[in-house]
Amino acid sequence: MLRMRRKRVCQFCQTNEDHIDFKExxxxxxxxxxxGKIIPRHTxxxxxxxxxQLATAIKRARHLAIIPYVTDFxx
Amino acid sequence: MAIYESVFIxxxxxxxxxxxxxxxxxxxxITDHNGTVRKIDKWGKRRLAYEIEKKQxxxxxxxxxxxxxxxxxxxxxxxxxxFNDKVMRFLTYRYDKNKLRAMAKxxxxxxxxxxxxxxxxxxxxxxxxxxxxxxxEKTSAEQDSPNEQTEENV
Numbered sequence: 001m002l003r004m005r006r007k008r009v010c011q012f013c014q015t016n017e018d019h020i021d022f023k024e025x026x027x028x029x030x031x032x033x034x035x036g037k038i039i040p041r042h043t044x045x046x047x048x049x050x051x052x053q054l055a056t057a058i059k060r061a062r063h064l065a066i067i068p069y070v071t072d073f074x075x
Numbered sequence: 076m077a078i079y080e081s082v083f084i085x086x087x088x089x090x091x092x093x094x095x096x097x098x099x100x101x102x103x104x105i106t107d108h109n110g111t112v113r114k115i116d117k118w119g120k121r122r123l124a125y126e127i128e129k130k131q132x133x134x135x136x137x138x139x140x141x142x143x144x145x146x147x148x149x150x151x152x153x154x155x156x157x158f159n160d161k162v163m164r165f166l167t168y169r170y171d172k173n174k175l176r177a178m179a180k181x182x183x184x185x186x187x188x189x190x191x192x193x194x195x196x197x198x199x200x201x202x203x204x205x206x207x208x209x210x211x212e213k214t215s216a217e218q219d220s221p222n223e224q225t226e227e228n229v
Contacts, residue, residue, distance in 0.1 A: 019177035023082075023137075053173060064082055064166055065123035065133065 008045025012054075020050065022057040025066050031058070036071045077144040078113070078175070081152060083165035084133035087120045094134065097159065101138060104151055110142030127163045144169075 012020065022028065031039050031046070031054055038058055041051045061067045081101075085094060094117075102112050118135035127133065142148050149167045156165040170178070 017177075018180060019173040021174075060166060060168070062124075064084065064135075064164055065125055065127055068124040 010045060010047035010050055012050040013047055017050075020053045020057045022060040022064075022066065025061065028054075028058055028061055028067055032067065034071060036068045076141050078139065078141050078170045079149065079167055080170065081138045081140070081165060081167040082135065083138075083156060084123075084127070084135055084163045086130065086161050086163060087132040087134045089134065089161050093161065094136070097161065098136070098138070101152065101155065104155060105140050105142065105148065108142055108146045108148045108151070110140050110146070110148060112138065112140050114139040130163065133163055 020027070031044055033039060038055060041048065044051075046054060058067065062069050085097065098115060105112055114137075116137040116139070118137065120132055120134050123131060123133050149169075152167055153165070156162045
């Protein structure tokens with residue numbers, strides 16, 4: 001069976017955002033997995049232009065300890 | 076001229092006057108390079124997402140400044156940050172075109188809000204105007220037109 005794929009739209013394009021700021025922690029967290037990895041474009045639906053911006057924003061935020069590099073699950 | 080921003084994390088246990096001293100030193104370095112400090116934004120004490128130098132908390136400060144792109148000021152600031160033991164992390168970056176565009180948009184919006192009533196009057200009186208205000212006229216005209224239509228309908 002072919003599953004119907006819902007077409008995903010870039011969330012940044014919808015809100016008409018020019019710039020993704022690395023200081024807005026809550027916005028960035030939506031594009032991270034539980035482990036803290038960047039969610040790929042084909043999953044989140046972000047357009048190429050915004051994914052590039054998002055990636056740099058996330059990397060900057062990680063460097064300044066705003067969001068974690070890895071969330072470790074202690075066992 | 077290019078606009079840069081330095082965000083840095085200072086140990087949260089450092090006294091406020093010491094933070095001021097750091098800021099003053101940085102500002103003096105910027106002004107030495109013929110730059111101007113645009114904004115100092117203290118985010119305050121925040122919990123770090125991960126430990127840095129075995130510390131859980133940090134005091135965040137963002138320093139926005141404008142300087143000629145040909146100077147090596149970012150490098151100088153890097154030396155300063157590395158030299159200072161109280162600075163745990165720092166990040167200096169230049170505002171890219173997207174950020175600048177967003178800033179221009181924001182500024183325009185605030186200007187429109189403040190001078191909305193006056194600009195409308197001006198556009199009515201003066202049909203010929205310089206290019207910059209002409210663009211504003213267009214946008215304001217577009218914004219006005221739906222309102223007028225609704226009023227007519229009512």
